[in-house]
Amino acid sequence: MANIRDVARHAGVSVSSVSNVLNGRSDQMRLATLERIRQAMQELNYHPNRVAQQLKTGQAKMIGLLVPSIVNPSFAVLTREVDRAAKARQYRVLLGNTYRQEDEEQAFLEDMFAHGVQGVIVAASAMERPHFANAARLGLVMVNYDSRMPSDALLGNQPFDSVSMDNVAAGRMAAEHLIERGCRQLAFVTEAFLTISRAHKIEGFFSAVRDHGLTDNARVIEGKALAAYGDTEMTELGRTLAAKVLQQAPRPDGIVAINDALGIGLMAGLRDAGVRIPQDISVIGIDNIPLADLVHPALTSVMPPLTEMVAVMVERLLARIENPSITPGEFLFPPRLITRHSVIDSTEP
Structure with missing residues (x-):
């Protein structure tokens, strides 16, 4: 396997010249010399040892x-x-x-x-x-x-x-959209373990329902994932929570899901129970993942830029x-x- 000295010998230059090329310091080098070094590296199938370079500079790209x-x-x-x-x-x-x-x-x-x-x-x-x-x-x-x-x-x-x-604005925006479309029994559906961003979305949701005098008509419906926070099982959790949604009295007609993955699972569970979306229950997610536009019905969502x-x-x-x-x-x-x-x-x- 060729090393930097082999490249220098093949190109007829010093080792320091090859090192300058490898470390991006070739701006003062003659083009003919630079081309000879590059040609030598190609002919010898030389690949610089990036780990060694990193140890030398203390940095990694x-x-x-x-x-x-x-x-x-x-x-x-x-x-x-x-x-x-x-x-x-x-x-x-x-x-x-x-x-x-x-x-x-x-x-x-x-x-x-x-x-x-x-x-x-x-x-x-x-x-x-x-x-x-x-x-x-x-x-x-x-x-x-x-x-x-x-x-x-x-x-x-x-x-x-x-x-x-x-995230406060996101939760508020989702609730406002449901209210504007005529929903009056509102629910925020989430995994039970609250992070800061989840708590902020719920805060925004309740700020909207308070402004519209619907505080008594709004609730949080939560479920516990098998693993903490539920990051790996949001779709499955959403599907499971459909049964809990349908047990509510009165039944929600508008739901904000903590994220699109949970919202997609929730819609699947509601459809399995014979619920029509959006005729019976409207659902809105937060995140706007690519899959949101591919499910049926396509999921309305609040999108981060x-x-x-x-x-x-x-x-x-x-x-x-x-x-x-x-x-x-x-x-x-x-x-x-x-x-x-x-x-x-x-x-x-």
Whole structure:
């Protein structure tokens, strides 16, 4: 197997010249010399040892992404968008499934350090946990996605950026849409273990029903997943919760699902019980995953501007890696309603 000295000998240049090419320092090099080195690398089938380069520089052209579970469609879409944004900047993504478990999160942070990763996007995790603050003190740049920190977190000295959809506005928007379409018995259906973002969506839901004088007509219906938080089983949980919805008296005519995956499962369970959607019960989700437009009826959903949010996350991550003195900030994005066919149209006869 060829090494850097073989390439230098084959091209008739010094080892330092080959090293300059490998490390992107060829701007002052004659084009003929650069071409000879590239040709020698190709003819010798030489591939630089990226691990050795990383050890030498202490850096890696990688960013980290920690998600609760790639099985959850919302986090699968997030992963795709982060990967696209990173590749556009010649970075790769090191992915970790944490299942929101502290030991998994800590182990992955240690892995990131070991691989020379300097920046990590952490999705939907409790960022007040001490291992995140410890990692930040050791120099790891982090962006917190979809889990806004409390205002008094870390004594007002938040060490990472926060990027989130306005989940209070999302819950409010979903409830407002159902009310505008004539629904009066409202329910918010969710997994029982509340995260910050889930709690904010419920807060927005109740703010809308209060404004319309429907507080006595609104309730939360929840179910416990087999695994904590339910990230890997939202569709199945939604299907199971259909029976609980139908046991309510009076029965809801409008439902906000905590996310699209649960909403799709819920619609399946309601259809199995002979309920017509949206004629009998309207359903709206939150997230706007690609599958929402493919089920029948297509699911109305509240959408985060994910592409724009990911662009901000990656840009902030790389900017703060380059300049650690940049003060972390909070970036809150407004949601948008995507209307389809799972909510009744009260204007139709």
